[in-house]
Amino acid sequence: MSERVEVAEAVPLPEAANKYPNPLANFSRGIGYPEWHPIDTRKQVSQLFKFGFYTTVGSYAFLYLWKRATFKIEIPASAVAFFCIAKGVQSSLANLREKNDCWDTFWGLAAANTIVLSAGFRSMPAKSKVITGVLGTSLATVIDRAYWAQSTSSPAKDVKYELGQINKDLPKQSFWDVWSRRPITQTVEELGVGRGIFKP
Numbered sequence: 001m002s003e004r005v006e007v008a009e010a011v012p013l014p015e016a017a018n019k020y021p022n023p024l025a026n027f028s029r030g031i032g033y034p035e036w037h038p039i040d041t042r043k044q045v046s047q048l049f050k051f052g053f054y055t056t057v058g059s060y061a062f063l064y065l066w067k068r069a070t071f072k073i074e075i076p077a078s079a080v081a082f083f084c085i086a087k088g089v090q091s092s093l094a095n096l097r098e099k100n101d102c103w104d105t106f107w108g109l110a111a112a113n114t115i116v117l118s119a120g121f122r123s124m125p126a127k128s129k130v131i132t133g134v135l136g137t138s139l140a141t142v143i144d145r146a147y148w149a150q151s152t153s154s155p156a157k158d159v160k161y162e163l164g165q166i167n168k169d170l171p172k173q174s175f176w177d178v179w180s181r182r183p184i185t186q187t188v189e190e191l192g193v194g195r196g197i198f199k200p
Contacts, residue, residue: 026149033100033148041091045084052080078120086112102145109137 026032056076063069090108094100113133117124124132 023146023150023153026152027146030101030145031149032152033102036094036098036100039091039095041088041095044091045088048087049080049084052076052083056080074120078116081120082112082116085115102141105144106137106141109140113137 056073059076060070060073063071086108088108089111090104093104093107097104110133113136117129117133121129
């Protein structure tokens with residue numbers, strides 16, 4: 001007669017690799033971009049164009065009425081066109097790929113740089129256009145990826161992540177840890193009653 005042995009269900013251990021979200025790991029893996037949702041490209045570009053148009057016209061009129069002076073309209077017009085083209089291409093690519101990442105930003109900026117530098121700065125040498133476009137696109141893409149990478153890593157989110165991964169009490173907040181608000185109950189517990197905190 002065989003005996004039946006019950007085996008306890010194995011409890012999975014928490015993942016130890018990259019226990020805390022951090023900007024460097026998020027940057028290398030491209031983590032942090034929000035989940036893709038259909039983007040109304042036309043609405044976003046029209047809002048951006050209206051903001052740039054009204055800002056430029058208002059600044060032009062204010063400067064003229066105040067000092068009877070004007071400025072070259074080509075520069076702000078080029079800036080408005082640049083942002084509208086970049087946003088339009090970026091949102092369109094995100095909708096086509098159904099994914100948010102730095103490649104949407106890269107190709108949006110590349111298209112905007114190519115069109116604006118070719119049409120708006122005709123006197124600029126071709127070599128300067130290429131260098132300016134490549135450096136500007138690359139730098140802005142790196143900044144965009146770094147922004148989203150750090151957006152998922154903060155002390156408060158790290159604490160929530162640890163609470164979800166391990167089953168133990170977290171260490172108390174140190175006095176000089178200014179990343180998040182220090183609980184008053186912890187201060188009272190460490191300093192004791194009195195000293196201007198509560199009446200004894």
